[in-house]
Amino acid sequence: MHSIKDESWFATLFESHRVLVIQFVSRRLTYDDDIRDVVSEVFATAWEQRESLPYPPKPFLLMIARKLCQKHNDQKTFSGLSAVSHLHTVDPTIEAVENQAIDASIVADAARNVLEMLSDADAEILKLAAWDGLDPSEIAVVYGITSTAARVRLHRAKTRAEKILSERFPDLTEERIDLARAKPVRKVFNGRS
């Protein structure tokens, strides 16, 4: 850890968190130009406020990224996930799952549908945990809440997701999901589709 937050410190910060931030923003925005702008702004903000940036910086960078993505989506009035979901929306019935071969994209579609059926708050915290790999203490930083609160909120979101999953996709057994997780998703999503 650098004691002096100079350009060398920033270069280290950038290289060690570049992929993380790019992926985080890419999950939430659709277009590459927008993603590039927001990621740049995240790091520029970190540089601008480097003296007050806490350590470890990871959750705080994502906190900045989350707010900038929200701001961006508020302005653009669309989000990456909704674009994805609309492209792949499936009939959330047992038959729809049963009548198709086991395919990773089916499970992914089901997961997207579950996220769609959840409240925005539940969906977001699940994405932070499942997509971005944040633990409750990091989620707490991103949200600006206590770690315990993040745990409770995540727990309840998981419970609600499980309920929807069991009610709407009862045939998506653990084995099928495990199989799907092991396979690459065949459908290729192009953010500009």
Add this chain to the structure above:
Amino acid sequence: MDVLEFIATADPMRTKQPIELQLHDIDLQTSREFEVFDFPTTRTFDVRRAISIAAAIVVIASLGIFLPKNFGPTTYDWNSPAISPAAATVNLAQLYAQETRIKPGETLWVVQRNSQFNTDGTLKQLNVTKSWLATNWASVSYLKALVIDGVEVPAAKQLWTETSRMSGSTPEDLNDYTIGYSPVWERTVPYENAQAMYRTLVEQSKTFNPSWQSGSDWIAAALESLIVSETAAPAQRVVAISVLNALIDEGVEAHKWVATSSGERMLWSRTMSSNTESEVQIIDPLLPGIAMAVTYQIDAAGTKSLIELFQLDGWAVVGGLDVEPADSDIVRASDLDPSKL
């Protein structure tokens, strides 16, 4: 199944090509209008909190609500009969029946459908099947006797099975006495020793979070006492809840212990994943290690209705110990179907 693994399958980055961005692409020279992010600093008294606390006091005073006598740091007498092991078989029925914040019928319904009672109303025995227990681990700690598939489980094993549940084991492992979850639990503990363990854990919790009983929290604690007070009018409780919510919004710790006039210890928590802003959660750690959360909704007229009961791992709440509360069990009011029991 871990639902997070399922959700992960919808990760757009599984198919999306990440953009390329290099250090020299970041423009650090151009002056921009940056949003100022409020990074947390060392926890100190801040103006916002002071204002919110002062506002709470004004609201309370203006409503003629007086702080309870036990306002301020509370010293618990661990040898008090109120929290002795003998009293640890908590009279849930009586406790909730006297709480006007919950519809007595609903709460009693929960208990009565699951349990037998002593003549004084104390919970006596829970009769369940393994299949029920696998998904409904609630209430076990409240009991003197747990009967699974007709076979009574010794008290020590009950305590252990909770631990095993937290560590991912199943009721199938009831014959195994080995404990290996947290340092606190790394021993087989007679049920009667649970109180001492609890005291130890509380002390440990202060190591994890030395400020968890900081001065400003006593304002909230006082409000909480009011919420659970038997003498407070329902309207006063609603006001206190509202003020407390405001305090929490301003950064006062969301969870804290309070003592009721009757000696029970209660943990107040705001429901964080609420789909209604008025949803409030009360966590009652009636026995060491286990907390019962009661979530209810208050409508515009102040009418409260039970939404759900669930048990939360009290250790995680109390001490910031890294215990995954995902093992907690939820019993929703709408799910309470007697045929399942």
